[in-house]
Amino acid sequence: EPEVTQTPSHQVTQMGQEVILRCVPISNHLYFYWYRQILGQKVEFLVSFYNNEISEKSEIFDDQFSVERPDGSNFTLKIRSTKLEDSAMYFCASMGIEDEQYFGPGTRLTVT
């Protein structure tokens, strides 16, 4: 069964550094998303992406964040100048024409 994959599974970085989180969505899906979940809190929407551009973003998704689809398979989230409060699980999701949104296993980001 097709699935969303994410790398790395765990990323440790120092405050102020840049990180890139990578996702490979399900191959025939057209809509892509990033979410984050701080430990013990609810899942929060960051950004949605369709047709090579951002379709919607939340208040959290400020200039520190950017997304890119550099080729036909990868979808990346870049976080510039990381802060301690960026520590969270970051989930990528993709959705096809059936409107079923599937999540990847997540990347645990720890900022020290």
Next chain:
Amino acid sequence: GQNIDQPTEMTATEGAIVQINCTYQTSGFNGLFWYQQHAGEAPTFLSYNVLDGLEEKGRFSSFLSRSKGYSYLLLKELQMKDSASYLCAVSYGNKLVFGAGTILRVKS
């Protein structure tokens, strides 16, 4: 705001039926998802409702009333492995807004 409300915790007995309710704000509603999330893992897709009525998938069913801004997830023949957090999420435009989740504890 787009608040999604669901109970914080529920406890049920193995083999029983449990219903987890969710209410949401109807303005801008596109559809409603239910996910299961075990601790430390990603949400797993359970169901998607866009029209009124009941959708059944094996032991799990999901109901939607668009006019009332109300949904429920029904779990039948509960098993110990069903102990998890159940997340109600509403699609508004191109974003998914999640509730805080309902922690379900299944006891033997």
